[in-house]
Amino acid sequence: MEKFARSFERFKKAYRKFEEVVNNPFLPDIFKDEFLIEITTKRFEYTYEALWKTIKEFLRLRGLECNSPKSCFKEAFKEGLITTEYEEVIFDMIVLRNNLVHVYDEEMAKEIYSKIEQDKFLKAFKTIINKIEEIIQNGV
Template sequence: MEKYSRAYERFKKAYRKFKEVIDNPLFSELFKEEFIIEITSKRFEYTYESMWKTIREFLRLRGIERNSPKSCFRELIKEGVISIEYERILSDIILLRNTLVHVYDEKQAKEIYQKIRAKEILKTFENILNSLEKEKP
């Protein structure tokens, strides 16, 4: 349970930091676009990583072993913790994260940045966080 609690707290902190960079209009006034893209991308990546690892620990406490993000997300839906409506956006999030790791082109980085700023991504992270808060592993 302690491992899950630590993972959950990391996910919550990562989510708050990602939300901060998405919701704060001052970032665009204070920093260059290149820096904003980089920090937003890193915070997205960290939120994604901490989210799926928290879900993995949550499932382990229920006696379910899953070792990939996709299988963890599917199992979370199967367990009824989140609804099936999140399946598509979670697939999109996986694709964005996997693409982001291998981006070396500024144009492609900007395109991904625009996608990760989508409110449905932030809303998905928030919903999973809240759902895990309500559920008992």
């Protein structure tokens, strides 16, 4: 349970930092686009990584093993941790995260950034946080 708790706290912290950069209307006035894109994409990546690792630990507590983001998300859907409403969003997250690893030019980075800024990712992350907190309150 301790490993799950640490993982969940990392996920919530990563989410708050991602939310902070996406929802701050003053950042575009302060930072150059290049820097803002880098910050936002990195924070998205950290949040995504923390999410799937939290799901991995959550499922481990339920006696289920998964070793990759895709397998963890698949099990999370089966367990009701993530609703089918977010199935497409999770798929988009996986694709964007995988594309981030291979960003070598500014145009591709801008394209990924414009997708990451979409509110659907923040909503999905927050919904999963709320669901996990609800499950914890009712006993894992």
